[in-house]
Amino acid sequence: MDVTEASSETNLGSLKQTEESGTELSLVLPAWNEEETILQAIQEADTALQLLVSNYEVIVVDDGSTDRTAEIVRAQAELNPRVRLVQQPRNIGYGAALKAGFRSAKYKLVAFTDADCQFNLANLEYMLPLSKHYDIVSGYRIDRKDPLLRRFLSWGYNTLTQFLIGSRIRDVDCALKIFHRDKLDSILPEADNFFANTEMFSKAENQGLSVVDVGVQHRPRAAGESKVSFWDVPQTLKTLLPFWWTRVLFSGKPQPATNSNKHFWGAFALLMLVTGMLLFPNLSYPLIEPDEGRYAEIPREMLTSGDWITPKLHNEPYLDKPPMFYWLCATSFRIFGATDWAARLVPAMAAFLTVLVTFFFGNRILGLKSAFLGSLAMVLSLGFVCLGRFLIIDSLLTFFVALSLFTAYESIMGEKLKWSWWLLSAVASGLGMLTKGPIAFLLFVPPLLAYCWISKTKSKPTLKAWGVYALVALGVAAPWYIAIIAREPRFAHYFFWENNFGRFLYSQHHSQPFWFYLPAFIVIWVPWGLLLPPLVLFLVSRSAPLRNARPLSLGFLVLWAGWCLFFFSLSKGKLAPYILPAIPPIALAFGHFLSTMDNLTEKFSLKKTSHILCEKSAYIICIAGFIGCIVAYALQLKSPFELCLAVGFWSVAFAVIIFFRKKNSLRVSYVLFALLAFVLTFDSSSHILPAWGENYAAVRLPPHIKNQIIHSDTPVISCGQDWGSVPFYLQRDKTQNVNAQSLDQLKQHVDDQAGAYLILDHNITLESVRKNLPPTIAIDLLSNTRKATVVFLHFSKEKKTASKQSVGWVTH
Template sequence: MGAREHGGLIGWCRLLFTDILFPGKADADTRVRRLSLLLVLLLPAVLLYPTRGFHLLEPDEGRYAQIPKEMLVNGSWVVPTLQGEPYLDKPPLMYWLTALSYRAFGISQESARLVPALCVHFTILAIYLIGRRSVGERSAFWAAMLLSVAPGFVSVARLLLLDGLLVLCVTTSVLCGFEAVRTGKLKRGWWIAAAVASGLGFLTKGPISEVLLFVPLWVYGFLMRGGERQPNPLTPFPKKEGGTEPNTTNAMQPGMVLSPSPFRGGVGEGLQTQPAPAVVRWYWYLTFFGVVFAVNLPWYVAIYFREPQFLKYFFWEHNVMRFLQPFDHLQPIWYYVPILLGGLLPGTLLFAAYFWRLLRPAPGDSANRSSAGGFWLLTGAWCAFFFSCSGSKLPTYVLPAYPFLCLAIGEFVARTKWNTAFRTRALIGGMAALVMVAHYVAVPWYARERSPFGRPELVERFVSDHDVAVVCFPRNCDSLAFYHDRSDMRNVRTKSVNQLMVDCHHRPRTVILFTHHDSLQGFKNTLPPSLEIVETSTLKRKGKSSLLDKFAGATPWGLCDVAVVVPKYHVPPRDGAE
């Protein structure tokens, strides 16, 4: 007797997924339509590529622009550096790609943002070109359109962060992995492609790509293979002709899952069949991780010999401990709910209709919900759940959930009246117009207002002389190093303020960039009599009254004040001093 016959919890979970929520078959039409492909190529291109020239946003964009610049200038392709010091927080794939962009197109903010823009575009293309194989061309097209205009995805993932590249790797890995197992027989080429994409994700941000891939594949296989031996207990077999015994001949074929033709409530007359996913043998897992290791091992071995502390620092402190015992970015468990609701617009409105149909299906609705669509919903939910469980949270962490949720919504749109509804096109067109205005007007204005170099006259005169030392206190302002070629700039933390005082004694002039609101005043309070501040400049805006001024903030991100410090009497330079 199987679990489903007993009606146990496991059996009912399988019944709920395969027979009630997602009993239908995917659209069989997977042909690429030229017009659809043209739209998938053009719409993201218009939103992404011409809008890369706004100021770098501190602190992340400045940091991720400066690291590959130093890598290219210094030729240090193994050990990433920031201000000349090893920067070991993340693996180097994003830095390598950005450095190659610099080499091809020159060092600029436009070249720096080309890599994330391409990653966003390739993710949308992958959703259409690979996603159509599992849910049909129409579903994949609508998913790509929704993803192209989702502000939480297209406007954020294009920033110079690691998350856009990670999303491309995770999305490609899951798409290929699902395609490898979807039809019941493992497709080796797709499996290897999934491993390559997963390995590149590992080289971008660590083992997160493997976690986001395997859990939904395992859960989906567990749910779908639950019906291989036992029929649906709620659907009676027809009786044998002339008798009272049920006719169970050919009731179930190996590798298939029974599900009823739906009616309201999800269980009805007749039976359909869906293929259970392939069982992945242990040697194919070895092959998968062998490919991942082949992609990653050369660099990890090289970095270990040059910076032995990297492995513990990165894997333990920046992966395990940030998940379990975070030291920053603390947020409640529901933090990503409003982010996803706002970021998925206009898909959020369609998502509400989608869930209503799941809970209150009309006659015939269930036939339009395929197990593949269920897998994409499951995968998106897993991504959101996993990052919600993390102690450290940032809005960009949940970006991998967007493509999979859009695939689930796309199938709903394509296979219901929403496919031809004017309001669907109006929602997508209206959001595309809003995103375009944001990318072409609002974001450049906001970046200029929040950039330390939005008003260059306040800063440039202090940092243009390369014979004068420049120090950031107590945090980095890396966009300054990027724009003014000040790779000699150094950062001093609060705990090292006494050493900063000593260094100022041995220099004729030191420019200090204060990156926190109260840092200048605190520095003045600890300034010894032998040092004096001869000039200051504040970046704080005065006379702020309008709503736009309040939205832009009182000071730029990453820089609040500038001060010039000189010793009252000269102290001879120390050996090795700057």
């Protein structure tokens, strides 16, 4: 929409010249309870138009007035055939009145003004000639005479519309405008309230109509009271925001799904192959404390005790989390044995299924290309894969949240609610509540409610549907919650208040600033971070090709991801894995961005920028890989041979990128980038992370010593840390714990025993242990890692010999 500004002082012709031009005009006057001003408005209009145009009509639209407005207009119509009355059956609204008047107009030019006589129609003198060159002539009020509050509200509204809709009209609600009748039909408002002007100009911009802004005189209201009040603001916003969301931000057509041809199954097979190669190899390495040790030991104790109701750690109730994750791990142990890889299989499978449902539903709502590129970007992001291979609950929660939101979206896409998808979503929400508590429901409800409201979907769930949803979700989750409360009465207060609401509202546990998740997400999204700014530009651009490429389903993904990031940013306690449920929608939005860029011609600046950033990102991957392998070698996470191999690969990759720099297209850049991302993610998750686990394991014993401890009754004592991996690897249902400040208790544990195995935190020195033991106790070294030291304490037959052994061992 081309907007030009013209001055009211410009002399564009006299009244006589305008009249001789043969101009015909329909003037619409919307009126509601304007008996005090309507007669003056009609007379002023008749007087001005007689001098300005050769033929005209004055159409007064009575919007269900309860006073004498219609009666006065009817009397004037009997006296003057150029005056017509259009009556609405009831008070529908300002926009509805305008629409009725526009549809009744019969001349080529149609103008409107309000019936409160605040505009001097002599201003049409310099507006009418401009209508020969512009599709719309729009006035803006000079020296506005309204009360201060009214002017403030108008300023705020104009500023908001300019920001959201991109309108360049200075005074969008100025009630003096001229339209061409043949253009008017395509921009008639759907809104019945004061939003009508904004909607018409937004449609005009989308259709490329030309508009000129003209300053017009403004007068105080002739009589009566304004029908605009502060309470119109919420109603107008209620109309503005959905319009902005559905007609400006996400106005593209839905993308057709592809699920039956060779392209779909080829993309599916390739995606599953890549996902499997990144998530499942080399899961067997020592548990990384503290999370992995804890989340492996709890299901082991659950399996050995046969108690599937109360999660326990060291034979004590562990009430921080619901049992779904523990149930799945215990089931994996029953099938494959209680091993570290069997435990990690659960989050890895959850991440695998998350990729699968993201691809499946992404294809349905955005199309095959966007679904494939988005799912591939997700599985090639370093954070998603590493967290998917890590023994924590968040990957499983992400799967259930994603499944619940995808299926809920499917249920409301149509003329009526699809109950099969809706009930499946309820089951997924119930399983999510069994995984991590009410957070699953809190991540689900707000984005869905917001989408139903802002998109005006016809099949939004009723109260009955929500009631059924809640009953199904609670039917899945409530039995366990009832059972655990019956066994552990303190669970309700501890879990719901202290561990959930308390941690969210005031806990200092993992306290981080509000903006914490901005850098956290960039780290999780490595190596795609440089392409995030172009993604944001794509989502907010007002360019017609980009706007038409954003379907409403993309808006649902934005609400989902935005709510997740905002909700966790509000929480006092923050950890990076918490925002994993935001990854699937962001990945699909990213995939749709890549797909759109691939479809655009090279002239688009955003495509050029994306191409450049993709190349820069490839360079950064090579540099990061080069530096990373050197750091890994310094930390003893790579052998010399692996270092040479890695340095050689990243050097060659860097040279290849330079060679193809001026020869490749955006598509080739994406392929090269994806290959480098695969190598970086595979090396980090399947080699460096396991090596870290090996170096920092709490328990790493030779097999014969490990078996000896497993089959003996000698006590196992953890000093300084409460490691979950200790009882897990040693298959002990009960271990003892001594903190660093209570080492004097060690003597008590050993005095009456045949010996004891001691696992020392790396911060506890051997000298401090020796000082708290009698000289009759000898110390034998079993294992030493950067995380802990394992020793065996036993009574020596001879005090002298024991002392020598002790001293000799310490110096060793």
